[in-house]
Amino acid sequence: MRIDLHAHSTASDGTDTPAELVRNAAASGLDVVALTDHDTVAGHAEARAALPEGLTLVTGAELSCRLDGVSLHMLAYLFDPEEPELARERELVRDDRVPRARGIVAKLQDLGIPVTWEQVARIAGDGAVGRPHIATALVELGVVGSVNDAFGSLLASDGPAYVEKHELDPFEALRLIKGAGGVAVFAHPLAVKRGRCVPESAIAALAAAGLDGIEVDHMDHDAPTRARLRGTAADLGLLTTGSSDYHGSRKTCHLGEYTTDPEIYGEIVRRATGAFPVPGAGG
Structure with missing residues (x-):
């Protein structure tokens, strides 16, 4: 069972439409794909309508957060998209x-x-x-x-053209995700080539506040970093996921480049109460 829990469409900054994304996921041999556009659920309906038979869609979003001046991303899975508090915060981020x-x-x-x-x-x-x-x-x-x-240069968080935007406090993001019945995974927490990263003490604090997992297997984590994060996750009792962070032709990664263990996926589904995975029926 091949599971990719982080992918983007044209609803945010990918180059595949949501329909193309799910078709490409099926063609890539995936059994499960998560659509996690930045701060929006706008692509979910199209992805559902086009979902091929044999592919399961996990609905989600990647929420923009900031802690002590450092940007970070929180993957929210299987939350209720109509829950008003989280919907309002997503809108504030998008408007900025x-x-x-x-x-x-x-x-x-x-x-x-x-x-x-x-x-x-x-x-x-x-x-x-x-x-x-x-x-x-x-x-x-x-x-x-x-x-x-x-x-890694001009647009990095410490680069000369960087501009801050409205971002959630990650502890507030956790509260909102949980309040909407979702599951929260810290995306690419040590992707240092993107700019500054929060210290690992912050991961521990987030775990204590209800963080479910961390994204370990990712193109921006080298092998020593992945090993380090697995140790951190084990110490903190966090789930570990693997994902492509697919953006279509905008980045070099491809669907299924990194995947999530089926048992961990099953635990994510078990913890979620806001929504359920959508099985494909040949859309």
Whole structure:
């Protein structure tokens, strides 16, 4: 059983539509895929409608958080999308994306880089605009060689074009996820190439506050980091997941590049009370 619990569509910053994502997941030999767009559930209905037979969809979102000045992402699985408190916070984060992106474009222009808002808006299309769209614009202009290069330099959290946005306190995010019946997993917690990461003492504090797991097997974690995180998870009683963090053609990772153990997936489903996985029926 092959399970990928972190993927993005055009509802946020992926390049596959939700329908294309689930079809590509099935073609990649996955049995389960999670749609976890940034701060939105807008792609869930389309993904459900197109879900191929034999593929199960886990609905979710990747929530933008900040702790002591450091950005981090919280994967929320199988929560009730209609729960009003969490829905309101997702909307606040989404509403701040456009002014934040415009601010990043202005900083890049001040650095002499000829990126324009029109270019970024074209790349984002109907999705929730974010740094990956700006990174793609920088690739188009030949300023950087890849999206990852942009995230590791100009757009990094300590980079010259970084602009903060409205983000949840992760402890509040945990409260909201749990209140909506969801399960919370800290995404790529030690992805140092993206910028600053919270200390491992923060992971312990989040675990004490109800964090369910940490994403261990991820393209931005090397082998020693994955081993270190497994030890941390064992010490704290946290689940460990593996995921591709697929963004379509925007990044080099592919669906199913890293996967989650079926027993851990089963425990995530057991803990969730806000929603259930959706079995495919040949959509």
